[in-house]
Amino acid sequence: MNYIVLVKQVPDIKNIPKDAWDIEKGTLKRALLDNVCNELDKQALAFALSLRKQLGGEVVSLTMGPPFAEEVLTYTLSVGADKGILLTDRKLGGADTPATSYPLAQAIRKIVKDIFNGNDNCLIITGMQSIDGDTAQVPPQVAEELGIPHIAYATGFSIKNGDLMVERITRRGSETVTPQGYPCMVTVTEWTKPFYPSFSRTRWAYSQELYRWNAEDIGADSSRIGLGGSRTDVVRVFSPQEVSTRNCIFEENLEKLLNMAKEAYYAEPASTEETAKAKYELPAARKGSYQGEVWVYAEQEGGEINSASFEILGKAIELASSLNEKTAAILVGKNVNNLASELIAHGADKVYVVEHELLDHFLPMAYKKAISELIANYKPQIMLFSATPLGRELGPRVAYSSKSGLTADCTELNIIDHKRGTQELTAVMMQTRPALGGNIMASIITKNSPVQMATVRPGVMKALEPDKSKSGEVIEFIPHLSESDLGVTITSSKLYESTVDLKDADVVVSGGAGLKSKESFERHIPPLAENFGRFLNQKAMVGASRLAVESGFIDHSHQVGQTGQTVTPNLYVAVGISGAVQHITGMQNSKVILAINKEPNARIFKVADFGIVGDLETIIPDLIKALNSMQG
Structure with a gap:
């Protein structure tokens, strides 16, 4: 067995100069940044x-x-790669x-x-994602170009009977x-500590x-590479501060901080009139550049539809209304x-x-x-996936197979008219x-x-209230599949x-890995949740980061993040969590x-309203004491 490891040099996102982005082209001037291995x-x-x-062979890094x-x-050579x-x-x-995956x-x-x-x-082995594009x-689009299976979110392996x-x-x-069969693509999530080079191996490298x-x-076909071969176009790059409503306030006086947090908790949200945007209207005597329905992939498992699918269905209905088109769920x-009626109740005009x-x-x-067969038959103009683990596996392959661009992890979707040069x-x-770990925002067409x-981040869009009296059309479609289309076997x-x-x-x-042990997690997080619940007279529950779960601090049902639950409480308290994009x-x-x-420079503070910097073993007992003194 041989191995090709795809590696990427990425910018150090902790220190991005202001002039590192070419705003006109929407590209990154990497030469201006410090670079590290993803x-x-x-x-x-x-x-x-x-x-x-275990298996022998040669390791080639690319x-x-x-x-x-x-x-x-x-x-990579200094750590152990052969070429x-x-x-x-x-x-x-x-x-x-796609213009990266093809070459x-x-x-x-x-x-x-x-x-x-x-x-x-x-x-072919690579990391699940890179910190710059994220x-x-x-990886799945490389696999699609090669026509091979890919195994995503790998956390380990074993060899049984060869x-x-x-x-x-x-x-x-x-x-x-x-x-x-082989070749096969494997994308790895956090698995083990990276290997470190020896002095002699580094000298050899x-x-x-x-x-x-x-x-x-x-x-390479020149029409499929670079800017010309790309299927998406960055039209604007801007700071998250332009759209963010958060500006982290650090306050050492815990009672003062809790009062501010309580005031924010009970504050009325901005009115719909203030936040609503004008609905797009198609200009008179003009046709849209695209034609067809607006589709949503309805993610289902175990007889249940993922709530994130209802969220993007709500957005799809809004987009379709602007385009005078129908909305369909796939x-x-x-x-x-039997699940089709649920999608119709949530607003779908059709269910394929x-x-x-x-x-x-x-x-x-x-x-x-x-x-892809369904797309070829019915030709939608828009298709949305949830940016869940499943959606991030499936969406890229569907897009590549359909020769279409795909924008990942969207937080906003709008219909616009666009003019750029002669376009x-x-x-x-x-x-x-x-992008770049949340350091910048990009608008793309x-x-x-x-x-x-x-793909759309869960928890960003709003689902419509179900209306069981709504009627819709159900269209059955039988794809042409054989065992050879599976690629892998679930054992x-x-x-x-x-x-x-x-x-x-x-x-x-x-709680996160910063709590260091199960005993520390159990001593601090449940009591803190209980006291916040009493302080606000609301229901409080315990969550955890993926690292905390994998360290055995608490079971997976409490995990928050990309491979756990998406939550939108009125108050979220992150304790000892660094702020990985996945969380x-x-x-x-x-x-x-x-x-x-x-x-003090933890990424979690960039998305927080209030911050406390200090040793958890000291801060948490003091915070619980302050919560107790302020109850009633």
Whole structure:
């Protein structure tokens, strides 16, 4: 078995100069930033090196970027990789995810042919996402270009009877899967501590000659690379402060801080009249640049529709109304027809029910093929997915298969007319999302695509109240699938017991890895939640970060974040949580956020209204004492 590890040199987002963004082109001037190896790619390299230890073979690291990106390859050699390949060419610059995925796939084909001597018994391994783009789209789109399966959210592996078994996270538990064939893509989430280089290995790494390939070397089609080959266009880059309503207040006097938090908790939200935006109206005598229905992928599991799907359905109805089009929900699975009425009650004009025996369990290759066939038949103009773990696996493959652009993790969607130079578009969807760990916002439109696609962060949009009297059309569709479309085999699965629904809580107090032990978590977090509940006379519940859950501090049913629950309480208290994007995704739309951390530069403070900096062992008892003294 051989291994190709995709690594990326990313900017150090802790220190971004103001002039690092080319506002006109919407691209990042990377030469102005300090650069580091993407942290999750370090995890992927460790994953590959551990596999090599058991299965043998060669580890080749591959990156695409400017000439100075060779630094990250030298790092991989110093840690244990056998060869490093830099794909660099000015023609590749300014690429979005499909225009990045295609040349990477071409380079992988060349590695298999020229370095592995045609032996395609290999794994392509990479981090789940990079800190700069944070889309998680490139790995599944590379897999789609290569026509191979991908296993996302990998957390470990084992070898049984010579077969590779990969453990992965799902929204409601975990699975063990094995590839049906090779090559296969594996994307790694936090798994182990990255390996560290020795002095002698580092000296060896700096003596090695790296491979340097350009677009011609890999036989890239010039129409599919760089800015010209991109399917999305950044039209505006701006500071989150322009749209943020949060400005973290640090206050050492705990009673004063609690009074401010209580006042914010009970403050009336801005009126609808003040916050509402004018509805888009199609200009007279003009047709929209796109035609067709507005679609929403309705994520279902275990006979239940994910609440995030109802949220984006509410937004889709608003968009469709502006376009004078119908809204449709796409329901995929086995024996799921009975869920169609629920989607119609939440506002869908139509429900396309895509059923097949092989769609009983979610596998991205089969689901992608089914949805892509549906798109080819009915031709929507917009398709939305929730930015859940499942949506971030499925959406990129569907978009790439449909030759369409995809914008990830959107927090705002609007219909606009757009003119840029000689380009004039009517009634297109503007997609706004955070990037660079939330340090900037980007507004994006789709180009060179038949369908405008986006994933939307859970908890951002509002679902409509269900109306069971509403009628709608149900359209059944049978896709053409065979066993070969599955790509992987699920050998076992485990569902976490869902005993806690944090959506019911007015107050959520979450603990993170900063608490250091289960004993510390149990000593501090439940009493703090109980006292906040009494202080505000509201229901309070205990949450946790993923690291706290994986450290055994509390069970998975309390986890908040991308692979846990999305919550929007009136008060969210984050204790010892650094503020990883995956956690922030699950709580950023809380009304009031209070963060407690010993690190004054912790990212969590960037999304908080109130902050306390200090040692948790001292701060939390003092905070509980202050809450007690102020009750009643």
